[in-house]
Amino acid sequence: MALVGKLETEVEINTPADKFYKIFASQIMHLLPNVSSDKIQGVELHEGDWETAGSVKHWDYTLDRSSLSLKETVEAIDEENKTVTFQRFGWRNIEALQELQETEKTNGGSLGKWILDYEEVKDEIPAPQSYQDFAVNITEDLDAHLVNA
Known part of the structure; x- marks a missing residue:
């Protein structure tokens, strides 16, 4: 029987929540291979468009020194709560639903929760x-x- 689990990680960042959230909720996601080229070699639109739930993207990436690829379906985009939910297919031996939640911090920056x-x-x-x-x-x-842009 397969194990079912949940991992949660919070990351404090200097970028405002709205700006960071929009990277993952829109076509600006194609910026990621330029920013993290050692981790992400490409993100391409496979079906739909860059900004709509139901769209499918194809990723080429490096994890644990292995070149891998996966397909991702955007399950939900919640502008009000700055949340994007992805269904990931093709990860090594797991089926996964991953979500990013961005929250504005009162002293500037934001908190990203994966x-x-x-x-x-x-x-x-x-x-x-x-x-x-x-x-x-x-x-x-x-x-x-x-922050440096």
Whole structure:
């Protein structure tokens, strides 16, 4: 039987919540391979458009020194709560739903929260912490880029 789990990670960033959220909710996402080229080699639109739930994107990326790819369906975009939910297909031995929630901080900047709900396809696979770490690393790379832009 496959293990079902949930990982949550918060990342403090200097970029305002609205600006950061819009990267993941719009076509500006194509910026990510330029910002994190050591982690993301490409993001292409596969079906739909860049800004609508139901759209499908194809990612080429590097994780744990392995070149990988996946398809992502945008499940939901919530402008009011600055939340984007993605269904990920093709991750190593897991099925996952990943969500980014952005919250404005009162003293400037914002707090990004990555939530990963997953089901392991094989029982012997450890919890997918490397995917959470990957999301945090991209968040930090993008924040540094936006602050210096």
